[in-house]
Amino acid sequence: MFLLFLILYFGNFGIIYFTLKGKKQCFLLLRQQQFTVQTILCLSETVSQQMIKFASNLNRESLLDVTGIVMAAPQKITGCTQEDVELSVTKIFCVSQAIPRLPLLIEDAMRSGAELDEEGPQGKAGQETRLDNRIIDLRTPTNQAIFRVEAAVCKLFRDILTEKGFVEIHTPKIISAASEGGANVFKVSYFKGSAYLAQSPQLYKQMALCADFDKVFTIGAVFRAENANTHRHLTEFVGMDLEMTFKEHYHEVIEEITDTFVSIFKGLQENLSEEIATVYKQFPAEPFKFTQPSLILNYAEGVAMLKEDGITMGDEDDLSTVNEKRLGKLVREKYDTDFYVLDKYPLAVRPFYTMPSVTEPGYSNSYDMFMRGEEILSGAQRIHDPDLLTERALHHKIDLTKIKSYIDSFRYGSPPHGGGGIGMERVVMLYLGLNNIRKTSMFPRDPKRITP
């Protein structure tokens, strides 16, 4: 017994149903998750004329419960994932009838990448329509594949880190004060007072390390009240965060993180090749390239590569999104990798809690990581000395009274530590070479969308 969605009467996308030989038989194309199978009802002792008529009148996307005999197909069936067999139906039951006029057709949601994003007469399956009707949109084989890749990314992240001795923690989303200065933070009414939604679990990860948890990770919602309507920003996304103590050098942290990424990439290649191929079929992209060990470039080297390529920028300027993309291309040409680390950012462009470099004044022990030229992780060694932290906060003109409890966290014995925060939807988007983060968030949130 199966539960399958009726895609259409076989053989004709445009016509609602299609039977052959004076209605003595009827073909149905049925779908279950990523798989499709051809089904046939033939007039016989068990299959009546009425049954064929009933089947012919079912609406597309209705959910059917079908019993039948699996039979070798007389010839290879094209257009189905099950090419060698068909199902000869003996019983058919409609579990749930779909309405006749669907607000979105699966075949529209399945058009190739270029067609899909076009406006105009084809535009009925444009991104907004698809997201408005996400339940139907998510039924495409591509979406079934994307969210299985996403589940695998999280599973790999957790399994790899658990194996390395990290402990999973859960950090609060409701916080009493805006963690990083107060910009871009959502305010919440909290009984008679108010609170904020956490922009990152960073402080709590750090507190867990100060509480001797040594290495921690957490996966959870993070919130950014940025009015940024771009292909890569969401107001709510899933953060894959990790933080760890180290013994000698913050590069121990970089090594642990890059090693985790490489294991994730390998795990996806090994276990999800079918799903990845399914996505590429609708949205063609070059397979994701990475090296082992991962490429680590100093920020200064990155800037030099850009300058050599004709970009004008100061040595300690921050990278624009455009320049990040460009550097990604240059790195791919030179080093043949879509994943790399940019290390030792200028101190001036990083948050106050970033550890300054001792050996290279003006720079810091901080890094970003990139996939296909877009940032997917930002991280650093954090200052664990309360006096230095105070000094840096004052330098950034931060009101010390607002971060007193943060600074006090380091007064009870605290280890040197570093970590980073990873945007889950970005990792999936860039690994698969997709062009919009809304494709990798099941129910995306942006400044203009909080439904469905």
Added chain:
Amino acid sequence: MFLLFLILYFGNFGIIYFTLKGKKQCFLLLRQQQFTVQTILCLSETVSQQMIKFASNLNRESLLDVTGIVMAAPQKITGCTQEDVELSVTKIFCVSQAIPRLPLLIEDAMRSGAELDEEGPQGKAGQETRLDNRIIDLRTPTNQAIFRVEAAVCKLFRDILTEKGFVEIHTPKIISAASEGGANVFKVSYFKGSAYLAQSPQLYKQMALCADFDKVFTIGAVFRAENANTHRHLTEFVGMDLEMTFKEHYHEVIEEITDTFVSIFKGLQENLSEEIATVYKQFPAEPFKFTQPSLILNYAEGVAMLKEDGITMGDEDDLSTVNEKRLGKLVREKYDTDFYVLDKYPLAVRPFYTMPSVTEPGYSNSYDMFMRGEEILSGAQRIHDPDLLTERALHHKIDLTKIKSYIDSFRYGSPPHGGGGIGMERVVMLYLGLNNIRKTSMFPRDPKRITP
């Protein structure tokens, strides 16, 4: 090389340091996560008088980097987890000095359960003080153990469900309308408008099933704006949610969930017996009992047991917290289990989307699950027929315009399904027999606490 926290100079809890034989040697008791080791500095070629003096002047809870030789202890060391060895120090480096007057002492946070919750002169390590100074509090072996048990619960939940074919999804916390009528929901300022924090991922889990994901789970923050200051309520907690389609009967869902719980309980027994023993040492409790298969009682049977025990209540009244506890005791006496399911709740006490029972009018296909007499899961078969859903919403006098998109979700072909939501912190609290949910939330949130 190790990073260890200095607990105290060995042999004397009350005095800050303690050296022997005219300062020719000094003992340190060091801690790393759940483990403690005795360390000795002896005047020698490598250990100078100054070194001993330096070590003697370190503040408790300072973080040390120690190099030394592991040696068999001349006699069993009591009061350390490492009883058979001690560490003879050759190098000692203070990574981070703690302030001399700590706001909370570890030995106060480690008092036995009864002492700990007492007020009065001992009260300085009462719950509020401990939570105010959570970084220090979390360093106790008990807390190190509790949060490792918690991490294991999540890991087991995910691994077991993944094995069963469930797909992990992520659901938005920011939603446009209060999902269940509007009470107890936090309001968020959202750019120029407003939004709410999700009280549960239920609608999104259901949508994922309607989108043919078949079986899904999600672990994430859920928010309840209830002004409930009890031992078992938090305003933000971690929900372990699952939802699945079924073929014949909603008991397939109950079976899948109870099977998952039993596997979690077994996994904890097998892999975390040391951590569990550590918790029981500070907070004595009877080991958690369960049966396999799990006990499923009908609601009516539960009510009958209570009535027989002298409770006065109507057959279709909801269970009060006190009666739930009492029923838990009766069930334990009769069936020798701390875990059971109460099935077929009266329809009137459940939300509008609960599937009514066809065979037993007045009842519903819904269930709660209990650990040590407290509810840890609430679940049901949900109505997947838009007409019945409309009828039930009208019966509950719910404004149909506010739930239109929810009802529309079921118009495109939708499978029969059910599921439930589990309070993670409650599961850990009740499995370990703890008396307050704040003990199993790393940074708890309640109506009066949103720090640290």
